[in-house]
Amino acid sequence: MGDVVTMDDLSDDEIISILDEAERLIPVAKGEVYAPLLEGKVLANMFFENSTRTRMSFEAAMKRLGGSVLNFSSVGTSIAKGETLYDTMKMIEGYADIAAIRHPRQGAAQYSADAVEIPILNAGDGAGNHPTQTMLDLFTIRQAHRKFEGLNVVLVGDLRYGRTVHSLSHALVRLGARLTLVSPEVLSMPEEIASDLRVKGGEVTEVETLYDQLEDADVVYMTRIQKERFPDEEEYNRVAGVYRITAADLNGSKKGMILMHPLPRVDEIDSSVDSTAAATYFEQAFNGVPTRMALLCRGLGVNIPEKVK
Amino acid sequence: MTEMRRVTAIKNGTVIDHIPSGHALQVIRMLKIDVASATPVSLVMNVPSDKLGRKDVLKIEDRELSQEELDRLALISPEASIAIIRNYAVAEKMMVELADYLENIASCSFTNCITMNDREPLPQRLIVVSKDPIEVRCYYCGKGQEMEDLIENLL
Numbered sequence: 001m002g003d004v005v006t007m008d009d010l011s012d013d014e015i016i017s018i019l020d021e022a023e024r025l026i027p028v029a030k031g032e033v034y035a036p037l038l039e040g041k042v043l044a045n046m047f048f049e050n051s052t053r054t055r056m057s058f059e060a061a062m063k064r065l066g067g068s069v070l071n072f073s074s075v076g077t078s079i080a081k082g083e084t085l086y087d088t089m090k091m092i093e094g095y096a097d098i099a100a101i102r103h104p105r106q107g108a109a110q111y112s113a114d115a116v117e118i119p120i121l122n123a124g125d126g127a128g129n130h131p132t133q134t135m136l137d138l139f140t141i142r143q144a145h146r147k148f149e150g151l152n153v154v155l156v157g158d159l160r161y162g163r164t165v166h167s168l169s170h171a172l173v174r175l176g177a178r179l180t181l182v183s184p185e186v187l188s189m190p191e192e193i194a195s196d197l198r199v200k201g202g203e204v205t206e207v208e209t210l211y212d213q214l215e216d217a218d219v220v221y222m223t224r225i226q227k228e229r230f231p232d233e234e235e236y237n238r239v240a241g242v243y244r245i246t247a248a249d250l251n252g253s254k255k256g257m258i259l260m261h262p263l264p265r266v267d268e269i270d271s272s273v274d275s276t277a278a279a280t281y282f283e284q285a286f287n288g289v290p291t292r293m294a295l296l297c298r299g300l301g302v303n304i305p306e307k308v309k
Numbered sequence: 310m311t312e313m314r315r316v317t318a319i320k321n322g323t324v325i326d327h328i329p330s331g332h333a334l335q336v337i338r339m340l341k342i343d344v345a346s347a348t349p350v351s352l353v354m355n356v357p358s359d360k361l362g363r364k365d366v367l368k369i370e371d372r373e374l375s376q377e378e379l380d381r382l383a384l385i386s387p388e389a390s391i392a393i394i395r396n397y398a399v400a401e402k403m404m405v406e407l408a409d410y411l412e413n414i415a416s417c418s419f420t421n422c423i424t425m426n427d428r429e430p431l432p433q434r435l436i437v438v439s440k441d442p443i444e445v446r447c448y449y450c451g452k453g454q455e456m457e458d459l460i461e462n463l464l
Contacts, residue, residue, distance in 0.1 A: 006451075084429050107423040109450030114431055126421050128450060192446065192453045 002119035002299030004128045005109045005170045010218050014298075015171065019139050021304045022287075028064050028308055029289040034166070035308050036066025036223040041300055043067060044096035046088075046112075047123070048074040048103040053121045054133070055262060057288035058100045058296075063151075065293055089115045097112040098299045099134070101125075119299035121292075129162045133262060134167040138175070140284045142220055144258045146176035154213045156243055157268065158221035164262045165223060166193055173202030177179040180213050181206045184239045187225065210243050215252045220245070220278075222261045222268045229268055247272040316351040322370040324392045328362070330355050332385055333365035339381050339414075339463055340374065348372055361388065376403060381414055383407035385460055387443070407443065411435040417447035418458035424449055435462060 003009055009017070027033040033166040045060040047055050059069045065138040072092070085108060092099055101109050106126030138148070145151055153172055155165050156275040159181055166218040169179055169189070179202060181189055190208060191198075196295065197204050207213065214220065222245065230236040244267060261269055265281070273279050297304050327351070328336055329363050333352050342350060351368040358364035361435040373393050382389055393401040416433045424433055435450035445454045 082428075084426065085423060086430050103423070104421075105419075105423040105425070106419065106421050106451075106452070107447060111423045111429070111431060128371075128448070150418045190452065 002301065003113045004295060004299070005113055005120065006121045006205050007134055007167050007174075008129050008133070010118050012174055012280075014205060015135070015138065015175070018135060018294045018298060021138055021143055021178050021297070022135075022290040023143075024304060024306070025290040025293045029061070029286070029293060031064065033309055034064075034066075035278060037297060037304065038062060038065040038067035038216045038300060041067040041098070042070060042096040043296065044072060044092045044099040046072045046099050046101040048101070048108070049086075049124070052290060053124065053285055054100075054102060056132055058121075058123065058132075058292050060289050063293040064289065064294065067296070072290055073231055085111060086115050087199065092116075093118050100295060119294060121299060124163055124204075127163050127166075129167045130163045131167045132288075132292055132295055133164045134171050135295060136284065136287045137164070137168050137221070137260065137262075138171060139287045139291045140260060140280060141258070143287070144256065144280065145218060148172065150163060150179045151177045151218040153178060153219040153221060153222070154178050154180040154182060154210075154217040155221045156182040156210055158164065158187045158225045159189045159223070161226065162188045162223040165221070166190070168221070169193065169202075169204075169209070170195060170200075173197050173200050173204070177201045179205070180217070182208065182210050182243070184208060184242070186230075187239070210245075211249065214245075216253070217257055218255065220253075220257065220259050222260075222265070224266055224268060244270065245273060246270040246304050247276050250276055250278055253278065257269075274279075314327065315356065316366070316368055318397055319351075319370045319394055320369050320397055322368060322372055322392060322394050323374045325367040325369075325374075325386075326364070327358065327360060327388050328365040328367065328386045328390070329361060329388070330363035330365055333367050335385055335460055335463065336365075336367060336382060336389075339385065340378055342369060342372075376410060379403060379405050380408055384411065384445075385391045385444070385456070387440075405457070407437055407440050409437050411437065411445070413464050415454075415464060416462040417450060417461045418454055418462055419447060419450050420451040422447055422450040422452065436458075445447050 028035045062069050091113045098119045100121045102123040102124045106128040108121030109123045225240050227236050259278040261281040349370040353366040355363050389405050391403040392399045413432045435445050436448050438444045
């Protein structure tokens with residue numbers, strides 16, 4: 001089965017081989033080479049919640065490989081009429097060969113994978129998992145450092161509700177990176193995940209202040225702190241202001257350090273950072289295309305040739 | 310038992326002993342024993358026990374519970390011991406065992422889980438991550454479940 005619901009659906013070897021394949025697909029993702037590996041195949045983009053980057057990069061990935069896309073949005077559809085997720089997925093199974101699903105409810109991707117035979121790629125379920133984002137994040141980290149073992153990856157911001165960091169932290173621990181988790185206590189990593197990371201033997205440090213961590217970091221991964229998570233605005237302002245990076249803050253950081261962000265950013269990363277060597281977030285957004293290409297091919301059982309031309 | 314028997318011996322049926330004190334009614338619910346049916350059910354609560362301090366005991370007449378039914382018990386009563394009685398004698402002794410997967414035993418307590426919509430037709434599924442101490446998570450959303458919530462959410 002080609003489902004990817006959580007990172008546990010991929011072995012370490014599979015992760016690495018998907019990253020290798022994604023690398024080979026870069027010219028296709030850029031539109032320099034046309035490789036219709038998925039010609040005649042149909043992807044259903046099932047977005048029960050808004051998304052810009054994830055939905056568009058899935059669409060770009062499918063189209064660059066010669067496939068086509070059905071876009072579903074829950075606004076004004078049968079969902080508004082009270083259709084169950086089960087029924088919606090059963091219906092779409094008749095129209096498409098593979099589906100990417102984003103849903104506000106946690107567990108929706110696993111539920112869909114159980115409901116239908118076609119492969120399901122989890123594109124974010126509630127505050128749960130977002131493994132295709134993790135794959136593109138891993139791709140970005142490997143592009144910069146060529147390894148994971150021993151890297152110090154600093155994850156910053158909303159670690160409680162930010163689903164991207166949940167999947168990513170699992171994967172990084174498996175691949176041998178060290179994690180430094182920086183968050184206010186109210187937004188710290190959920191206990192199930194923290195306990196899993198420890199059980200897997202992860203070297204994990206939890207702290208509340210960011211600036212001491214910048215010097216020793218190989219990767220700084222910022223996330224957006226969501227205002228609605230806070231009981232009052234004063235508390236939000238206090239926390240949000242603490243995790244804000246400007247170009248000047250990066251003066252003492254290691255050569256080769258990369259600054260990542262799943263986007264959209266609000267003001268966690270000042271625009272002065274954009275012109276520094278560390279700024280990697282726009283490349284990261286592009287990397288969604290080749291990694292999702294590789295995941296779509298895996299899901300559909302299509303081999304990616306050693307030389308893509 | 311040195312003191313006087315609180316409930317008389319049964320001729321045929323099932324005795325469930327060593328239920329944690331105060332949980333006998335949940336066990337009845339969990340085993341889906343129809344209390345309105347004709348089967349006599351005797352229930353003893355909060356009696357002294359060497360093993361548990363205090364315990365509950367259930368005697369269900371004229372019904373032999375299957376291993377599968379008993380496995381449901383394991384969630385709230387992993388220490389329970391079961392005797393199948395035939396003609397006043399213990400014919401079989403059984404232990405409960407907590408399975409790795411629990412299907413339609415209890416529902417997930419997480420308010421944002423996909424299974425919260427009770428019109429969704431797939432079964433409730435829980436994974437037993439650890440048996441000692443018992444740690445249970447929702448198969449779909451992955452959220453850890455508190456024992457009190459599981460008991461509250463028994464199906």
